[in-house]
Amino acid sequence: MxxxxxxxxxxxxxxxxxxxxxxxxxxxxxxxxxxxxxxxxxxxxxxxxxxNRAAANLRSANAGLIGLVINDLRNPFFTEFATSLQMALSARGYAAVMANTDEDARLQAQVVGAMIEHGVSAFIISPAYGEESATFGAIERAAIPAMQVLRGVEPRRELFPFAAPDYVAGSRLATEHLVRAGARRVAFVGGLEGRDVTRERMSGYRSVLSEAGMEPLVLTGRASRAFGREAARRLAHEHRGVDAALCFNDLVALGMLSGCAEIDRDVGREFKIVGFDDIEDCAQTWPSLSSVHCDIAGFGARIAATVVDWLEEGTAPPADLRTPVELIVRDSSRDRG
Amino acid sequence: MxxxxxxxxxxxxxxxxxxxxxxxxxxxxxxxxxxxxxxxxxxxxxxxxxxNRAAANLRSANAGLIGLVINDLRNPFFTEFATSLQMALSARGYAAVMANTDEDARLQAQVVGAMIEHGVSAFIISPAYGEESATFGAIERAAIPAMQVLRGVEPRRELFPFAAPDYVAGSRLATEHLVRAGARRVAFVGGLEGRDVTRERMSGYRSVLSEAGMEPLVLTGRASRAFGREAARRLAHEHRGVDAALCFNDLVALGMLSGCAEIDRDVGREFKIVGFDDIEDCAQTWPSLSSVHCDIAGFGARIAATVVDWLEEGTAPPADLRTPVELIVRDSSRDRG
DNA sequence: CTGAAAGCGCTTACAG
DNA sequence: CTGAAAGCGCTTACAG
Known part of the structure; x- marks a missing residue:
């Protein structure tokens, strides 16, 4: 053998x-x-x-290996992104080396170093928050093209172009929908303080409320089901006036759905919930969950194409790309029957 | 630059x-x-x-790249497996090239071919069902060590060792639990006919029922939330006597939970549900979902160690490894208060 | 402990 | 259209 x-x-x-x-x-x-x-x-x-590509690569360039570095690969939103991206790359003749960094900037710097040794031709990175200079410094020294996606932590966008769904527009759409559906008081639930994504997903919410003359109420916290569940209880007990919530993401919203079921609060009429990302689960829960659809599968495929074009044609991506989003209204934010 | x-x-x-x-x-x-x-x-x-590892690899062997080929990377069970495996490999100095095959044997053969060109040192593959000879033939010709995990489709287990959680034991545990909890009639829901995993997850169910003198009722179908939801309706309408279900996996069980919520059927007392795999969601739904815990994170880490030892020490894995499972009882299969 | 030489499997000019 | 030669960045015996 x-x-x-x-x-x-x-x-x-x-x-x-x-x-x-x-x-x-x-x-x-x-x-x-x-x-x-x-x-x-x-x-x-x-x-x-x-x-033998390794041998070929030694002479020419472009190993046909792309490094995919993701802050939380177990989160279905990122899983869908990574999978769609990988499959699109594969169709174009590229393989993907993938790594989960578990939101750990140190681990991120380490896996990026390993991928540089392996000779990846480009990076696509949804970065962990925190110390980013080790990661991007190493990529810069190795002179490897790299895109930041979904989150931008490194400010030099000419060097490390950024792309993400249009979070601000999404939160506007969702908040407008809730206000129009008759909500009196809309809370924003989940997302850690001080992070760009949280800020963006909150900003559309804030501006719509202010235009409508309504008071915001923000409960920041981890973007997890557990937090959403707890938030549902807290809102019911401490903020009875709140009759709607825009969640930082679908995990929080799904947690709120569980929490409402637990305390027997009727979701749809009595209390309206909208999630963010529109992961697959949204259509399958009961009640089904309204969400801001980011077309993350399409986004992944698009990023794949962008990076391949960058490598093959030399056409650098725009420094800051936002892709359109759309609101999907389901039972969690409307009266049914 | x-x-x-x-x-x-x-x-x-x-x-x-x-x-x-x-x-x-x-x-x-x-x-x-x-x-x-x-x-x-x-x-x-x-x-x-x-x-530059590629250059090094040209002379010696062991590129330090492992190919991870997964039939359905969007399914949280496989996501957790792949992520844990990748992180354990990374800790041991290996990088993982990952690909989703979307249950498509043709695509699988293609990505395996690409990975061979990239010089992976080993494969870990959760294979798609269907034409497997193209895939395993190519791996065999390239003389690359390869393990089958979670599913075994290639019968030559000395060449392609197999490892999976002990599905049979898990389905026994779950069925015994349901019978002991007072179920009169237990259905088995989900899983496609004729596949090994379905057969194994069903076999413990069948033997326990037969020991208890109870009649089995099997609803085979896709392992999806949508199927579980529909099955909940069908059971309620066409099989009123059924008061418990062991599901092929957690997705089906979560779908049944939604379906029961939809038709307002009380889960726990009136109708008991047990899932399989114990993905993270199980603990967060309402009611929380009982499930057969496969410790898939631990399993992934163990497979990583097994393959690294194979490469570094030459110790081939056993031909057929089963890892222990355990039943986690939650609210979906017990009376609460 | 350290150096000079050959070679891993390709690609790339450069001749023909 | 095809061939001989050099070189990509390492490792591996083999001398010293």
Whole structure:
């Protein structure tokens, strides 16, 4: 089981040509006569040749490996993003080295270092908050193209272009919807203080409320089901006037749904909830969950295309790209029957 | 931004030694005097040297890249597995190239081919059902160690060792629990007919029921929330006698929970539900979901260790490894207050 | 303990 | 259209 893999020299011998010719065939060069090409291909099949990209990469560039570094790969929003991105890359002939950093900037710097050693051609990174200079400094020194997605922590956007769904527009849409649906008091629930994404997802909420002359009420906290559940209880006990909530993300909203079920609070008529991201679960819960649809699958595919174009055509992405979002209204924010 | 990366030759020049010595330092060889080692390390830091694994791999073996091929990466069970595995590999100095195959055997063969070109040192594969020979044939020809996990589709287990949680034991535990809790009629819900995993998760159910002298009722179907939801309705309308269900997995069970909420069927006392896998959501729903805990995070870490040992020590994994499972009883299968 | 040389499997000019 | 030669950045014996 451990005999040596055939190389282009073996193929050349089998096909009766020089190894340069084999190399040209591999690279689909038009210089090779089609007969010769066929001969070479046949020889490759015959002896079971497999291309060695590492060796090729040593001479040329573009290893065809993309590093995908994600702050929380267990969160379904990021999972969907990473999966869609990986599949789109694969369709374009690229493989993805993926790593979860668990929101740990130190771990992030470490995995990025490892990926640089592995010779990735580009990075796509949804960064952890915290000490970012180790990570981006290393990428910069290695002169590897890198995009920040979903979150931007490194301010030099010309060097590390940023792309994300339009969070501000999404929170506007959701808040307008709640106000129009008759909510008297709308809370914003979840998301950690001081982070850009929280700020953006809150800002549309704040401006709509202020336009409507309504008072905001913000409960910041971890973006988890557990926090959402607890928040549902707190709102019911400490803020009886609140009859609607825009959540930082769907996990918080799903937690609130559980919390409301637990305290037997009717969601839809009595209390309205809108999530953010529109992960798959939203359509399957009872009641189903209204959410800001970020088309994260499409976003992933788009980022894949952007990065591949960057590598292949040299067309750098815009410094700050926002993709459109849309509100999906379901039972959690409307009267049903 | 595009100047050439420093190589060991540059380091050697800077440190005033030969490039062989630099190489020995890189490989932590004890042959190098510690003073020299320090000099070399200082030189590397000074000029910003980064190790090029692709080049190293050309001479030696073990690229330190592991291929992780997963049938459904969006499913939280597999996400948790892949993430835990990747993080454990990373801690051991390995990077993971990951790909989702979306249950498509053709796509699987394609990504496996790409990973072989990238020179992965081993595969860990949760295979799609269907035509497996293209995939495993290619791995065999390339002589790359490969483990099948969670599902076994290739029968030659000496060549492609298999590991999974003990599904049979889990379904026994769950069924015994339901019977002991007073269920009169227990259904098995979800899982596609004819697949090994379905068969195993059903077999413990069947044997316990037969020991208890109870009739089985099986509703096979996709392992999705949507199917579970529909099944909850069907059971309520067409099989009124059924007062408990063991689900193929947690997604089906979560769907049943939604379905029961929808038709206002009380889960816990009136109707008992147990899921399988114990994904994170189980503890957060209302009512919380009983489930067979597979410790998938621990399983992922264990597989990482197994494969690394295989590569580094040459200790091949057992042909068929089953890891223990445990039943977590929550509100969905007990009377609460 | 350290250095000079060959070679891993490719690609890239450069001749022909 | 095809071949001979050099080189990518490392590691590996082999001398010293």
């Amino acid at each position: 451990t005999e040596r893999r055939p190389t282009i020299v073996d193929v050349a011998r089998e096909a009766g040509v020089s190894k340069s010719t084999v190399s040209l065939v591999l690279r689909n060069s038009p210089l090779v006569r089609s007969e010769t090409r066929a001969q070479v291909r046949a020889a490759m099949a015959e002896i079971g040749y497999v291309y | 595009t100047e050439r990366r420093p190589t060991i030759v540059d380091v050697a020049r800077e440190a005033g030694v030969s490039k062989s010595t630099v190489s020995l330092v890189l490989r932590n060889s004890p042959l190098v005097r510690s003073e020299t080692r320090a000099q070399v390390r200082a030189a590397m830091a000074e000029i910003g040297y980064v190790y």
